Amino acid sequence: MSEFDIELDTSGMNCPLPVLKARKALSTMTTGQRLHLIVTDPGANKDIPAFCKMTGNSLLDTNELDGKIHFFLEKG
Amino acid sequence: MAKKLAIIASKGTLDGAYPPFILASTAAALGFEVKIFFTFYGLQLLKKELSLKVSPLGNPAMPMPVPIPSIVQVIPGLEWFATWMMKRKLKTKGVASVEELRDICVESGVELIACQMTVDLFDFKNEDFIEGISSGGAATFLEFSSEADTTLYI
Numbered sequence: 190m191s192e193f194d195i196e197l198d199t200s201g202m203n204c205p206l207p208v209l210k211a212r213k214a215l216s217t218m219t220t221g222q223r224l225h226l227i228v229t230d231p232g233a234n235k236d237i238p239a240f241c242k243m244t245g246n247s248l249l250d251t252n253e254l255d256g257k258i259h260f261f262l263e264k265g
Numbered sequence: 266m267a268k269k270l271a272i273i274a275s276k277g278t279l280d281g282a283y284p285p286f287i288l289a290s291t292a293a294a295l296g297f298e299v300k301i302f303f304t305f306y307g308l309q310l311l312k313k314e315l316s317l318k319v320s321p322l323g324n325p326a327m328p329m330p331v332p333i334p335s336i337v338q339v340i341p342g343l344e345w346f347a348t349w350m351m352k353r354k355l356k357t358k359g360v361a362s363v364e365e366l367r368d369i370c371v372e373s374g375v376e377l378i379a380c381q382m383t384v385d386l387f388d389f390k391n392e393d394f395i396e397g398i399s400s401g402g403a404a405t406f407l408e409f410s411s412e413a414d415t416t417l418y419i
Contacts, residue, residue, distance in 0.1 A: 203359040205291040209369055212294035230359075243295040 193225035193261060194218065200229045200257060207233050208240050211262070215246060218264045223249070226260040233258055268292075270299045271410035273418045277306030279317040279351060279363070284419050285310070286366035293373035297414075301370075302406040304380035307419075308387065311379055311394040315363060318348040371397060378405065 197214045199207040207228045214224055226237065234251075237260050241248040245265040252259050270292040274285040285307075289299045303311050310317075321327045322338040327347070337343070355362070361369075370377070377398040379389075384400065410416045 201359040203361075205287050205294075205366075206359070206361050208291055209294050240295060 193223040195222070196225040196227070198227040200227060202228075203230050204232050204236065206230075208236055211237070211240065212244075215244075215262070215264050220264050222264050224260075224262040224264070226262060228258045228260065229256060231258075233260075237262075267296055267298045269409070269413040269415075270297045271406065271413040271416040272299070272301045273406065274301050274303045274307035274310060275305050276419060277309030277317065279319040279348060281306075281419070282310050282315075282317050282363045283360075283366070285417075286363060286370055288417065289375045290366050290369045290373060292415075293370065293375050299370075299374075300376040300378060300406075300409050302378045302380060302401070304383050308379060308383055308389060308394075310363070310367070311377060311398055313393065313395055315367075317363060318344055319351045320344045321347050367395075371395070 195214055195218060197210060199210050202210070207226070207230055211224065211226050214226075218224065228237070230236075237251075237258075238248055240246075241262060247263040247265055248260060249263055250259075250261040270289065272285050272289060274281075276282070285301055289301055292299050309315070319327070320338075321329060321333060321343070322335065329347075330350075333343070377395075379394060379398055379400045381400045381402055
């Protein structure tokens with residue numbers, strides 16, 4: 190997946206910063222817009238899906254490349 | 266209706282400051298209504314200028330570069346060194362500072378409540394604390410926690 194509206198790179202940041210930064214970015218977006226979130230914190234593999242589930246945002250796709258996890262979120 | 270998280274923060278050490286602020290800021294990001302009730306040493310976390318420390322003394326689980334016997338840990342400066350080491354480690358691992366997490370809590374509407382009894386007990390003054398906090402007692406906390414989905418004592 191390559192289409193997104195905003196890219197947010199949280200490489201090097203640890204829990205809970207990726208979730209907090211994602212929340213902040215999403216708050217500036219409108220419903221249906223997509224966020225490409227890049228995370229190096231391995232805990233994010235569980236935290237970002239949990240965040241999406243709790244906040245009504247959709248996790249469209251996840252993939253891991255060169256030690257970085259790429260999440261594609263759609264604002265709900 | 267929003268979920269609710271109630272936390273009692275009773276510790277005033279650097280390591281003790283993280284769990285309440287991490288959970289509160291994250292819960293706020295997940296849409297929770299959050300209140301933290303600061304009591305006893307936890308009141309240190311509301312000070313304008315934080316000077317939180319971590320001590321290896323009485324904490325055999327704290328990882329140290331070399332084993333240090335308890336009798337040596339009382340030497341002045343060792344607590345300073347352990348705190349410096351911990352802060353450096355937190356920074357290199359990309360962990361937010363306590364100040365940063367506290368700011369996020371305030372920005373995201375987490376209610377910070379100082380326990381009035383312990384404020385009086387330690388002769389703290391309102392001007393010692395950051396702006397925007399409130400104060401209350403046991404009944405204030407229990408009223409909120411009775412309706413909370415999650416309640417934590419830290």
